[in-house]
Amino acid sequence: MPVTVVVPTYNEAENLPVLAGQLFSLPVEGLTLLVVDDGSPDGTGQVAEALDDRYPGRVEVIHREGKLGLGTAYVRGFTHALAKGSDFVVQMDADLSHSPDYIPGMLAKLEDADVVVGSRYVSGGGVDANWSPLRKVLSWWGSAYSRFVLGLNIHDTTGGFKAFRAAALRALPLTRIASSGYAFQVEMNYLCKKRGLTVAEVPIIFADRTMGKSKMSVKIALEAAWRVWQIKWRY
Ligand SMILES: Nc1nc2c(ncn2[C@@H]2O[C@H](COP(=O)(O)OP(=O)(O)O)[C@@H](O)[C@H]2O)c(=O)[nH]1
Ligand SMILES: [Mg+2]
Structure with a gap:
């Protein structure tokens, strides 16, 4: 049952070895890690090779x-991951969030769904207690907004x-997808809906990163806000 965990990295040299240690101690047979590094100046690519x-x-x-x-x-x-014959593909951040x-x-859960979303916005899910009220509202609202505009029936888009x-x-x-950042996740959810795939949510608590810096910005969040409309019109 080959499972590939895809982890994109940009400057995650401290986080990646910790994540790998945790992944390889899971009771999951056939789990492999696929790092996609963008020439990180902090040497994440070399850390991954090691x-x-x-x-x-x-x-x-x-x-x-x-x-x-x-x-x-x-x-x-x-x-x-598909080309090498994985049965299941997991995507996650490198920063231990x-x-x-x-x-x-x-x-x-994939036994009765095509796609499973780790969700902050279903019962039992949540975000780090350190998030400011503003950050909480913006994140929740971003999900609610794209859910409404695109008619998605998941809560963490x-x-x-x-x-x-x-x-x-x-x-x-996959090759048609134009979005990056948060909008990428939204576009994937929309495509899943369009293709009639069953999507299930399981609650997760999103922990704040303790090492390294976030690459997301207000610009990327705002880009996601208008891209939601572009996604709606495009397909
Ligand atoms: N390869 C690659 N990874 C990226 C890029 N931008 C962000 N990441 C990775 O994507 C994941 C999520 O990014 P992060 O900055 O933690 O987003 P946040 O949790 O929303 O603040 C992390 O593993 C980052 O290293 C990028 O341009 N290229
Ligand atoms: Mg992060």
Whole structure:
């Protein structure tokens, strides 16, 4: 049951080894890690290569020339995971905001769904207690807004912790996806809806990163707000 965990990285040299250690102690058979690094100046790409020595045969690294954005990094990783014959593909952040402990439950849920979303906005889910009230409102509102505009029936539309059956990913026109940042997650959710895939949510608590810096910005959040309309008209 090959499971590929796709992790895009940009300057995550401190986080990546901790994440790998946690992933490889999970009780999940056939789990491998695929890092898609965008030439991180902090040497994340080399750190990832060293992990391949430490966990032989369980780590692959795709090196891209420079910071080309989250959306294309995921598409590249998904395409690679499908080409090598993975049955299940998980996507998650490198910064430990997404706890690997949720993965076995998400994979179990794939028995009755095509896609599973780790959700902050269903009962039992949530965000780090350190988030300011403004950040909480903006994040919740971003999900509610795209849910409403696109008629999605999931509650966390911008979250980046998901699991897919390979056949579900294969059904999506991955190379057509134009969005990056939060909008990438929204566009994927919309495509899942368009293709009639079943999407289930499992609650997760999103923890704040303790090492390294966020690459998201107000600009990326605002871009997502108008892209929601572009996505609606495009398909
Ligand atoms: N390859 C690649 N990874 C990226 C890029 N931007 C962000 N990431 C990674 O995407 C994940 C989520 O980014 P992060 O900055 O933590 O977003 P936030 O949690 O919303 O603040 C992390 O693993 C980042 O290293 C990018 O342009 N290219
Ligand atoms: Mg983060």
